[in-house]
Amino acid sequence: MANAITFPTLEPHQAFRLSMLLNDGRYRSYTIQIFVLMCLMLGIAWLVDNTIRNLALLGKDFSFSFLWSTAGYDINQRLIEYDTQMTHGRAALVGLLNTVVLAVLSCALATIIGVVAGVLRLSGNPIVARLTVVYVEVFRNIPLLLWILVFGAIMSEAVPAPNAFKGENATAGMILGAVAITNRGVFIPEPLFTRDLGTLNLGIVEPSLNAIAVLVVVIACVLISRVLVRHANRVQSQTGVRPVIWWKTMTVLAAPPLLLLWALGFHLGYPELRGFNFQGGFQLRNALIAMWLGLGIYTGAFIAENVRAGILAISKGQTEAAHALGLRPGKTMRLVILPQALRVIVPPLISQYLNITKNTSLGLAVGYMDLRSTLGGITINQTGRELEGMLLLMLIYLSLSLIISGSMNAYNARVGLKER
Amino acid sequence: MKKSLFLVTLGAVALLSATAIAGTLDEVKSRGKLNCGVSSGTAGFSAPDAKGVWQGFDVAFCRAVAAAVLGDPMKVEFVPTTGQTRFTALASGEIDVLSRATTWTFSRDTDLKLTFAGTNFYDGQVFLVKKELGVSSAKDLNGATVCIQSGTTTELNLAEYFRINKMTYEPVPVDSSAEGERQYQAGACDVYTSDGSNLASVRASFPNPSDHVLLPEIISKEPLGPIVRQGDEQWADIVHWTESALFAAEELGVTKANVDQLADGSDNPEINRLLGKEGDLGKMLGLDAEWARRAIAAGGNYGEIFATNLGDQTPIRLERGLNALWTKGGLMYAQPFR
Numbered sequence: 157m158a159n160a161i162t163f164p165t166l167e168p169h170q171a172f173r174l175s176m177l178l179n180d181g182r183y184r185s186y187t188i189q190i191f192v193l194m195c196l197m198l199g200i201a202w203l204v205d206n207t208i209r210n211l212a213l214l215g216k217d218f219s220f221s222f223l224w225s226t227a228g229y230d231i232n233q234r235l236i237e238y239d240t241q242m243t244h245g246r247a248a249l250v251g252l253l254n255t256v257v258l259a260v261l262s263c264a265l266a267t268i269i270g271v272v273a274g275v276l277r278l279s280g281n282p283i284v285a286r287l288t289v290v291y292v293e294v295f296r297n298i299p300l301l302l303w304i305l306v307f308g309a310i311m312s313e314a315v316p317a318p319n320a321f322k323g324e325n326a327t328a329g330m331i332l333g334a335v336a337i338t339n340r341g342v343f344i345p346e347p348l349f350t351r352d353l354g355t356l357n358l359g360i361v362e363p364s365l366n367a368i369a370v371l372v373v374v375i376a377c378v379l380i381s382r383v384l385v386r387h388a389n390r391v392q393s394q395t396g397v398r399p400v401i402w403w404k405t406m407t408v409l410a411a412p413p414l415l416l417l418w419a420l421g422f423h424l425g426y427p428e429l430r431g432f433n434f435q436g437g438f439q440l441r442n443a444l445i446a447m448w449l450g451l452g453i454y455t456g457a458f459i460a461e462n463v464r465a466g467i468l469a470i471s472k473g474q475t476e477a478a479h480a481l482g483l484r485p486g487k488t489m490r491l492v493i494l495p496q497a498l499r500v501i502v503p504p505l506i507s508q509y510l511n512i513t514k515n516t517s518l519g520l521a522v523g524y525m526d527l528r529s530t531l532g533g534i535t536i537n538q539t540g541r542e543l544e545g546m547l548l549l550m551l552i553y554l555s556l557s558l559i560i561s562g563s564m565n566a567y568n569a570r571v572g573l574k575e576r
Numbered sequence: 577m578k579k580s581l582f583l584v585t586l587g588a589v590a591l592l593s594a595t596a597i598a599g600t601l602d603e604v605k606s607r608g609k610l611n612c613g614v615s616s617g618t619a620g621f622s623a624p625d626a627k628g629v630w631q632g633f634d635v636a637f638c639r640a641v642a643a644a645v646l647g648d649p650m651k652v653e654f655v656p657t658t659g660q661t662r663f664t665a666l667a668s669g670e671i672d673v674l675s676r677a678t679t680w681t682f683s684r685d686t687d688l689k690l691t692f693a694g695t696n697f698y699d700g701q702v703f704l705v706k707k708e709l710g711v712s713s714a715k716d717l718n719g720a721t722v723c724i725q726s727g728t729t730t731e732l733n734l735a736e737y738f739r740i741n742k743m744t745y746e747p748v749p750v751d752s753s754a755e756g757e758r759q760y761q762a763g764a765c766d767v768y769t770s771d772g773s774n775l776a777s778v779r780a781s782f783p784n785p786s787d788h789v790l791l792p793e794i795i796s797k798e799p800l801g802p803i804v805r806q807g808d809e810q811w812a813d814i815v816h817w818t819e820s821a822l823f824a825a826e827e828l829g830v831t832k833a834n835v836d837q838l839a840d841g842s843d844n845p846e847i848n849r850l851l852g853k854e855g856d857l858g859k860m861l862g863l864d865a866e867w868a869r870r871a872i873a874a875g876g877n878y879g880e881i882f883a884t885n886l887g888d889q890t891p892i893r894l895e896r897g898l899n900a901l902w903t904k905g906g907l908m909y910a911q912p913f914r
């Protein structure tokens with residue numbers, strides 16, 4: 157097009173000309189966007205093409221079949237059945253479960269620490285408030301990896317080895333004869349049943365029917381006791397007199413689970429020193445504890461700041477009004493301030509939960525066998541499937557993050573300000 | 577608007593950077609230095625000394641290749657790799673050669689598309705334990721906690737050994753030899769397992785090495801050697817024959833001290849061919865005539881490299897054993913230079 161540059165005129169029905177794509181403000185933005193989109197797609201196409209060519213040049217193909225071949229390596233912490241003869245896919249699943257467990261534990265710890273520290277930082281007691289400031293600033297400003305390594309070093313160097321518990325002049329002892337803190341991990345009693353109902357075969361996992369039975373009964377009891385409380389509330393609002401139901405709820409909550417446990421022959425299995433190490437009991441490995449403390453306390457410092465921001469966002473008048481009604485400070489915080497602060501706290505809290513979940517991938521630093529260590533580490537290394545492994549890893553972390561942010565956003569919608 | 581400009585530039589750069597892949601030899605020559613993957617800090621094999629200069633058995637090999645190709649043994653960039661990053665570093669072109677006590681296995685050779693340039697160290701996996709534990713055989717290790725470098729063949733051998741012998745163990749995966757050493761010393765594991773040479777190196781760095789014993793069982797064969805990417809035959813030949821030249825030099829009595837004198841000519845035709853006086857072996861490799869002479873001058877012949885880094889005069893005190901020349905009952909055997 158060798159046209160001269162056309163200037164936009166005031167004529168409403170000017171015929172469309174190609175040069176208007178660049179010169180007319182109505183079309184220019186579309187032109188630029190489409191051009192950029194095409195460049196982006198070209199870029200992506202080039203990346204994919206380049207990858208395929210380079211793989212071909214290295215003589216490698218693109219296949220996920222390695223997931224079905226024998227893994228051959230061991231994973232120390234496994235929530236589901238796993239041995240070295242199982243597949244890389246199974247190993248990845250074991251790693252994924254380890255990631256999820258660590259993430260859930262750390263989120264819980266970080267939330268508790270964060271809420272407590274956030275509230276305490278606003279405390280009227282200057283010593284408490286200052287100490288909280290020190291905690292927040294120290295943990296927030298030092299990289300997470302260092303904290304994990306510090307807790308890892310404490311757990312492996314500052315606590316006794318199992319053979320310190322041995323012999324006549326043992327230098328270490330078990331706490332209450334039930335808990336042993338060693339440099340291999342913390343051993344606590346485990347629940348055991350004399351009658352085993354067997355396992356439920358779900359194909360990939362086989363959960364114990366005993367555990368399921370206990371869980372079902374406990375949930376049922378909680379639901380029944382809530383019905384009782386709701387009934388009491390209704391009676392109170394109608395008559396003004398609250399019926400005495402505490403003994404009913406206690407019975408409902410306690411009796412059926414205890415009866416079930418008795419029927420199944422519940423007892424505790426205590427850890428005891430046999431051979432090189434403690435046997436029996438439930439082992440919380442050092443790596444898990446180091447990661448848990450590191451992630452929980454580090455992220456707790458960030459959550460504390462979120463909580464503080466949330467509380468400060470609530471006008472002081474709310475506190476004064478609550479005090480004027482005769483509410484004590486604790487109840488004011490719990491019933492008036494925090495519920496309102498939640499709508500400020502929850503959105504950044506979602507980010508912190510996502511951070512925790514992604515940061516579990518630092519596990520290899522202390523030998524925690526999470527997804528990054530199994531699928532993203534050993535499997536990739538043994539099979540040479542870097543591209544496939546990394547894609548899979550990214551996909552799984554992405555899904556995990558989307559699930560967390562989706563459910564937390566749903567929660568946020570529930571606690572958010574409801575305008576009517 | 578700024579963002580879209582950025583994207584356009586990014587796309588353009590990506591398109592322009594699609595260059596053809598040249599041979600590794602040309603790449604190394606034009607770069608002017610050899611990128612060599614080593615382990616990060618294993619005394620005797622590869623560790624920087626007090627002045628920050630890398631020293632060790634694996635390092636000496638990188639220097640020999642650099643001397644042969646570039647004429648200067650110091651023109652090496654050492655890239656520390658872990659058990660988990662080494663193959664990716666090689667496959668992605670970050671390093672030209674991997675000299676990191678890596679075991680030659682079937683699947684690495686075929687499925688991982690690596691080419692092993694030859695074995696320069698015959699090793700086997702053993703167990704290191706504290707003497708006070710009172711264990712005299714690997715068969716007594718049932719229930720032990722074992723520190724193991726993650727992503728190695730050692731890890732697979734360990735799992736297999738305990739399974740075959742119907743024993744259980746608790747693995748503590750570690751990322752590097754140094755981390756394994758720390759955990760073992762802190763008592764977080766009863767046993768540290770790795771290649772015998774690696775454990776000898778680890779034990780030598782302990783304050784009192786005699787408190788620790790290597791158990792007699794050798795549970796695997798670990799032929800270690802330098803590795804290159806599959807598909808570049810010329811580069812693989814250069815690395816292989818540089819290694820062979822070091823073996824041959826020991827066999828023929830060529831040392832760091834006499835290599836210059838012998839290069840002027842000797843009455844042994846094989847020495848003459850090796851050092852570039854006769855024939856044109858260097859040209860066949862794509863190098864000049866004196867490639868082997870420089871490789872030998874860099875750190876001496878194989879025996880000298882072994883002696884300076886791992887032998888009796890070093891704290892590691894490894895015996896030659898299988899790593900002696902074939903003429904002395906070992907397995908080291910150079911293909912003929914003709």
